Amino acid sequence: MRSRTFLGLGLAAACWLATTSAIAADDIENGAATAKEWCAACHDISENGPFKEYPPSFAAIAVYRSPEQILWRIQIPPEHARMPRVGYVLDKQTILDLVAYIVSLEKQPD
Numbered sequence: 226m227r228s229r230t231f232l233g234l235g236l237a238a239a240c241w242l243a244t245t246s247a248i249a250a251d252d253i254e255n256g257a258a259t260a261k262e263w264c265a266a267c268h269d270i271s272e273n274g275p276f277k278e279y280p281p282s283f284a285a286i287a288v289y290r291s292p293e294q295i296l297w298r299i300q301i302p303p304e305h306a307r308m309p310r311v312g313y314v315l316d317k318q319t320i321l322d323l324v325a326y327i328v329s330l331e332k333q334p335d
Contacts, residue, residue: 229246230316242330252322252325252326253325253326253329254324254326255319255322255326256322256324256325256326256327257270259315259319259322259323259326260283260323260326260327263309263323264283264323265267265317267280267307267308268280268281268282268283269282269283269284270282270283271283271284272284272330272332274330276288280308283326283327283330284330284331284332286327286330287327287330287331287332288331288332292324292328294321295324295327295328296321296324299315299320299323299324300320306324319323
């Protein structure tokens with residue numbers, strides 16, 4: 226039963242991303258502001274953040290996770306993570322802006 230629930234949530238997250246319009250520069254800027262407010266205490270949110278595992282930099286997340294996976298992790302962090310449950314606090318557009326910002330950081334590691 227639990228896996229069916231997670232599958233349903235995963236499909237909902239994928240549909241949620243698929244129905245959004247093209248990412249605009251202001252979405253990325255809003256996402257950067259959200260990252261600074263909610264995420265920077267633990268994650269390196271800079272464009273050239275180091276590629277580390279815990280907590281991962283946003284630059285590393287952008288390379289190793291799909292937009293759907295990023296959205297999923299924001300909405301429902303892994304149980305072992307100390308990440309606050311921001312998916313329950315932030316509205317849909319703010320979370321999508323945060324995902325847009327993270328995705329905008331995608332570069333291959335040196």
